[in-house]
Amino acid sequence: MQTRSLCTLSARTAPLLAVLILSACAPPAEEPDPHLRELREELVERFTPGLHTLMVDLGIRHASLWFAGDAENWPLADYMVHELEELVEEIEELHPVYREVQVAALLGEMTHPAVEALEDAVEEEDRTAFAEGYDQLTAACNACHVASDRGALVIQRPTAPPLTNLRFSP
Numbered sequence: 791m792q793t794r795s796l797c798t799l800s801a802r803t804a805p806l807l808a809v810l811i812l813s814a815c816a817p818p819a820e821e822p823d824p825h826l827r828e829l830r831e832e833l834v835e836r837f838t839p840g841l842h843t844l845m846v847d848l849g850i851r852h853a854s855l856w857f858a859g860d861a862e863n864w865p866l867a868d869y870m871v872h873e874l875e876e877l878v879e880e881i882e883e884l885h886p887v888y889r890e891v892q893v894a895a896l897l898g899e900m901t902h903p904a905v906e907a908l909e910d911a912v913e914e915e916d917r918t919a920f921a922e923g924y925d926q927l928t929a930a931c932n933a934c935h936v937a938s939d940r941g942a943l944v945i946q947r948p949t950a951p952p953l954t955n956l957r958f959s960p
């Protein structure tokens with residue numbers, strides 16, 4: 791997914807970048823030119839969002855999900871929980887290890903049971919189970935922040951929607 795947006799962006803910005811990216815996306819036929827490889831590595835590094843950026847996105851998804859479920863807007867809650875799940879997968883893929891923190895392993899272990907509980911609650915349109923699943927997810931966010939030596943980052947149920955131009959009521 792990240793590779794696709796990387797390709798799209800570069801193709802729009804400059805043909806040279808498009809060529810470089812296309813060569814990065816296609817399986818290499820032979821050992822690439824070291825200069826080309828260096829450029830490719832630089833581009834990948836430049837266009838890969840950092841863990842903190844993805845975590846800010848995750849914070850927004852987490853907050854939006856609350857307001858969708860709280861309003862019992864089940865189609866929107868379903869959308870948000872799937873977007874959150876995709877984002878978690880993207881983080882696992884892009885930052886499997888971060889400053890010695892086993893991000894991919896921790897994310898999977900800690901958030902997947904809560905995400906599954908949320909998916910079930912949304913499918914059954916169960917407001918109580920939704921709130922329980924949500925608190926379970928929030929506890930997983932915080933447990934990982936503690937495990938990652940980022941215990942100062944405490945996630946909670948949000949008190950105001952992150953976006954006021956998105957309607958949460960069904």
Ligand code: HEC
Pocket residue numbers: 841842843845846848849852888891892893894896897900901927928930931932934935938940943945
């Ligand atoms: C793999 C463990 C892990 C899990 C699970 C996790 N986080 Fe994080 N989170 C981190 C780390 C590590 C940082 C600090 C990144 C840094 O130092 O650049 C962070 C940072 C953050 C930040 C601060 C971003 C900033 O720079 O302003 C927010 C917000 C955040 N996480 C939200 C969440 C939410 C919401 C969840 C749960 C849905 C969650 N995180 C789950 C590891 C995790």
